[in-house]
Amino acid sequence: MKVDEVWMILIQEAGEISSGYLTRRILPEVNYDVYLAIERPKDICSLILGFHNNYLKAQISLPAARSFEVRRVVFPDNPPNYLTIQLVLTDPQYKDIFITLVQDIVDHISLIVCEREAFEAFIVRLRRWQTFLEKHGIQGLSDIAQRGLFGELWCLKCLLLPRIGLQQGIYSWTGPEGTPQDFQLEGCNIEVKTTITKQPQKLEIANERQLDDTDIANLILLHISLSTSREQGIKLPTLVDEIRRSLSSVPLVKASFNTLLFEVGYLDIHAAFYMEKSYIVKECNYYKVENDFPRITETELINGIGDVRYSINISACQNFILKEETVISMIDANYE
DSSP states (O other), rough: OOOOHHHHHHHHHHHOOSEEEEEEEEETTTTSSEEEEEEEETTEEEEEEEOOOOGGGOOOOOOSSHHHHHHOOOOOOOOTTTTEEEEEOOOOOOOOHHHHHHHHHHHHHHHHHHHHHHHHHHHHHHOOOOOOOOHHHHSOHHHHHHHHHHHHHHIIIIHHHHHHHHHHHHBOOOGGGGGGEEEEEEEEEEEEEEETTTTTOOOOOOOOTOOOTOOSSSSEEEEEEEESSSSBBOOOHHHHHHHHHHHOOHHHHHHHHHHHHHHOOOOOOGHHHHTTTTEEEEEEEEEETTOOOOOOOOGSSOOOOOOOEEEEGGGGGGGEEOOOHHHHHHEEEEEH
């Protein structure tokens, strides 16, 4: 069920109605009420949830964001001890995001019959979206973030999935969850850095833990050098779709992949924007991070200093370069 299609039907059915709500009940199989609604005359879209158990009122701590508002509302025909929650779009420029948000909530609660669990899931999803909007906004990923994501997905598709399998490959992609390196494997962590060939070949390091190999058997730095094109090469949404298709036989793993994409700020509604450019992989180099590799680590910092960002010149890393087959052997040794 597509929520945007239901809202369009309601707008068409509104006709000459000048004010008030038009609603359509959805998910009739669950033990609570779920409606999509528009409010005339501005055709403001909203999701309305109705719960019959009064105890939920004491649990209300409603999230909010610049794009949406969550209200406790009372309609004249509500039965006693009936709780109504309305999620409403408050900023028209966020409409596409709001549609995606509501679709996400509906998809999740459609699997939940119990109203207490549905109420909790509703709040959890809203808080995730609240965090997403605070972190990423509505414009989509920046050019740098797009390139970074492309590099990580390229590593996933071309290096890891063929070697360690679909499930272990996706679950090894831990960077979106906040780990110091992008990938955590058995016996090997991989940090991916992506640059554009026409720029100076420097790698930006996010913090003092990113290249710290303490308690890591093998820490590999993968540098992917790209060029951009409007026609040749691979587009970011194309790469995303290729990985999704490869996961079609393992729906739970595919769902995990989509969650990780969400965490890095990738939404399908921005796909048309991302399709404007393609990437060509010009060169890939692997480096073993150890000993006197050029880096700053946590143990080197004076007490009280942290969150150190710095850059390293690729030319200073040449003594640590590894052949791809050596890296593959490191991976294969732990996934036989």
